[in-house]
Each structure stands twice: as C-alpha cells, then as structure tokens.
Amino acid sequence: MSFVESKIGPGESAPGPEKTPVLEIEDLRISIASAGSSFEVVKGVSLTVCENEIVCLVGESGCGKSMTALSVMGLLPRGVARVTEGKINYEGLDLLSLQSRELRRLRAESISMIFQDPITSLDPVFTIGSVLQEVVRSHRNVSRAEAKEIAVRALVQAELPDAADRLDSYPHQLSGGMRQRVMIALAIALDPRVLIADEPTTALDVTVQAQILENLRARQREREMGMLLITHDLAVVASVADRVAVMYAGEIVEEAPVEELFADPQHPYTQGLLRALPDISVSRAGLYSIPGRVPSPQTPPPGCLFAPRCEHVLDSCWEGNPELKREANRSLRCFNPQPFEVR
Ligand SMILES: Nc1ncnc2c1ncn2[C@@H]1O[C@H](COP(=O)(O)OP(=O)(O)OP(=O)(O)O)[C@@H](O)[C@H]1O
Numbered sequence: 001m002s003f004v005e006s007k008i009g010p011g012e013s014a015p016g017p018e019k020t021p022v023l024e025i026e027d028l029r030i031s032i033a034s035a036g037s038s039f040e041v042v043k044g045v046s047l048t049v050c051e052n053e054i055v056c057l058v059g060e061s062g063c064g065k066s067m068t069a070l071s072v073m074g075l076l077p078r079g080v081a082r083v084t085e086g087k088i089n090y091e092g093l094d095l096l097s098l099q100s101r102e103l104r105r106l107r108a109e110s111i112s113m114i115f116q117d118p119i120t121s122l123d124p125v126f127t128i129g130s131v132l133q134e135v136v137r138s139h140r141n142v143s144r145a146e147a148k149e150i151a152v153r154a155l156v157q158a159e160l161p162d163a164a165d166r167l168d169s170y171p172h173q174l175s176g177g178m179r180q181r182v183m184i185a186l187a188i189a190l191d192p193r194v195l196i197a198d199e200p201t202t203a204l205d206v207t208v209q210a211q212i213l214e215n216l217r218a219r220q221r222e223r224e225m226g227m228l229l230i231t232h233d234l235a236v237v238a239s240v241a242d243r244v245a246v247m248y249a250g251e252i253v254e255e256a257p258v259e260e261l262f263a264d265p266q267h268p269y270t271q272g273l274l275r276a277l278p279d280i281s282v283s284r285a286g287l288y289s290i291p292g293r294v295p296s297p298q299t300p301p302p303g304c305l306f307a308p309r310c311e312h313v314l315d316s317c318w319e320g321n322p323e324l325k326r327e328a329n330r331s332l333r334c335f336n337p338q339p340f341e342v343r
Pocket residue numbers: 032034041059060061062063064065066067068077080116232297
C-alpha cells in the first residue's frame with residue numbers, strides 16, 4: 001500500500017461541508033433492453049459532486065460507471081438504455097426533465113464530458129481547430145478571430161505542444177496523448193462548472209497518463225470545477241481524488257474521503273481492490289486478484305451482490321441486499337464489515 005499512500009499529499013483533504021453541490025444524482029436507476037429482455041445496470045445510485053471537488057467513481061469493468069456518466073449528459077444509447085427512476089440535478093435544475101435543446105446547450109456550457117475513447121470521439125474528417133472553433137461559435141456570440149483565440153487558449157491550457165500550429169492538424173496526425181489533450185481543450189473551452197471524465201487516461205502510457213491527470217487537476221482547481229472522474233485505477237484515485245465512490249454491480253458500495261478510504265477501507269470489495277494493487281516494494285510470488293467475477297446484470301445473485309466473492313460472507317448475506325448506510329462523512333453497504341488486513 002506504500003505506493004498509493006505516498007501519493008496522497010499532505011493538506012489535500014476533502015473539501016469541508018461548506019462546499020456547494022453542483023451535481024446531485026439521486027437514486028438513479030438505468031435499465032437496458034436487449035434481445036427481448038430488460039435488466040437494471042444502475043441500481044439506485046446517489047452521488048454528489050461539489051464545486052472545486054474531484055469525486056472518483058471506481059469499480060471493475062461493467063459495473064455501470066459509464067452508464068451513470070452518460071445519463072447525466074443525456075447521452076445514454078437510444079433505444080437500448082434508459083433512466084427508469086431518480087433525479088439528476090445541476091445547480092438545482094432537474095436535467096431529466098429538460099428538453100433536448102436545453103440539454104444540448106447546458107452540455108457544452110455548464111457540464112462537459114471527456115469520453116473513454118479519444119480516438120473515436122474525434123471526427124477524422126475535421127481539423128482540431130475547426131472542431132474547437134465550431135464548438136465555441138455555436139455557444140458564444142463571437143467573431144471567427146475571437147473563436148480562434150479561445151480555441152488556441154484552450155489548447156494551450158490543455159498543454160498541447162505548439163498549440164497554435166496544431167489548429168490545422170487532423171486527429172490522425174496526433175498521438176494518443178495529444179488527442180486526449182484536444183479532448184480536454186474541447187471540454188474546458190466554454191468554462192463549464194462540471195467536468196465528467198470517463199477513463200480519460202486508460203489508453204495512454206503511464207508517463208503521459210500522469211501528465212494528463214496533472215493537467216486536468218490543475219484546470220479543475222483553477223476553475224473550481226466539480227469533477228466526476230471515472231476510473232478503475234486506484235493509483236489514479238489516490239493521486240487526484242477528494243472523495244471516492246466505489247461501485248459494484250450497479251450500486252455504490254462504499255463512499256469516503258480519499259484518505260479515509262485508503263487508510264481504512266471497510267467494504268470487502270474495496271479491500272479486495274486495494275489488495276489487488278501491485279506493490280513494488282514487496283516481492284510476491286503472484287498478484288492478488290478478487291476471486292470470481294462481477295455478476296451478470298441479467299442474473300444477479302440473491303441477497304448482497306458481492307456475497308459470491310466475499311471472504312466474510314455470512315448466511316444472512318444471501319437473504320437480503322444491505323442498504324447503503326451513511327455515518328459521518330462516509331457510506332457503507334455491508335452486513336459484516338471487517339478490519340482491513342494487509343497481506
Ligand atoms: N449498448 C449496450 N447494450 C447492451 N448492454 C450494454 C450496452 N452498454 C453497456 N451495457 C451493459 O451495461 C452494463 C454497464 O456498462 P458500463 O459501460 O456502464 O460499465 P463500466 O463500469 O463503464 O465498464 P468499463 O470499466 O468497462 O468502462 C454492463 O453490464 C454492460 O454490459
């Protein structure tokens with residue numbers, strides 16, 4: 001654990017209770033209709049992001065992180081996934097009740113998103129300058145020259161090398177890291193209050209990943225944006241998060257300020273994720289992995305969804321799913337929490 005702990009700097013505590021919520025997700029449920037059947041992939045998720053705060057949403061592949069993010073943007077795949085229950089509030093405005101035109105406007109100006117895959121998110125037939133300027137001009141009443149200036153400024157802030165000379169480049173002429181910087185520029189060009197980043201660095205090598213994350217965090221802090229950062233990488237969480245929500249099989253199972261989560265993980269799933277982190281200071285015969293797999297959303301187990309993989313499972317865990325219980329500044333969904341043992 002030493003690697004992760006050493007990355008949490010002193011004085012980087014979670015924001016105090018005086019912070020204003022900018023994005024509030026309440027009891028969100030998302031269903032998928034596929035091949036004649038319908039099943040829930042997000043099961044009552046509640047999550048709050050405050051201004052000047054980075055909330056990380058972590059969990060294994062398929063647990064519903066992207067679906068949660070896409071629902072905030074009104075971008076769930078049409079005819080496949082839909083919100084069946086819940087509320088999504090942006091500064092008090094219920095996003096789920098907005099018309100698509102209002103949502104489109106809000107999407108660029110107030111809430112923006114960096115997607116999981118920068119390669120397919122940029123249209124190969126447009127130069128990055130034309131895409132950026134188009135975004136600016138469709139939301140701001142500015143001249144072409146002003147739009148160009150804003151576009152270059154955003155690229156400079158995203159630390160794209162030779163930003164002004166890159167306006168005429170096509171996406172295929174840029175490296176993966178550069179493309180992701182263009183995505184960041186697109187996301188921050190209009191000064192949104194909320195930024196959602198879905199695995200923004202997964203496709204990149206580790207050094208570029210660190211630079212991009214550093215850049216994202218710098219932009220977030222200087223603009224005091226609320227940021228929802230989705231990742232499955234706990235090292236990323238340790239280096240940037242203020243608060244962490246751990247998601248498993250469509251549910252939040254634990255939520256806590258980052259230092260508390262790493263110092264005292266309480267849910268057996270969180271403990272498993274931490275144990276599965278490679279620790280370069282310890283030589284081991286093999287890496288730990290949580291036994292078993294995330295259950296299919298079509299065939300969830302009875303009782304607690306983590307029971308089939310849990311080393312502290314009790315008979316009663318098969319009988320009902322525990323509620324997410326809030327205590328002080330953290331939440332936990334578990335019938336039988338046990339102290340974390342480093343092995
Ligand atoms: N277009 C789709 N059609 C059918 N099922 C889908 C579709 N997109 C996602 N799903 C299912 O919804 C569930 C949640 O998917 P989601 O993309 O939110 O996972 P995730 O946590 O973002 O995973 P990852 O870490 O791999 O990105 C998964 O079980 C997935 O198989």
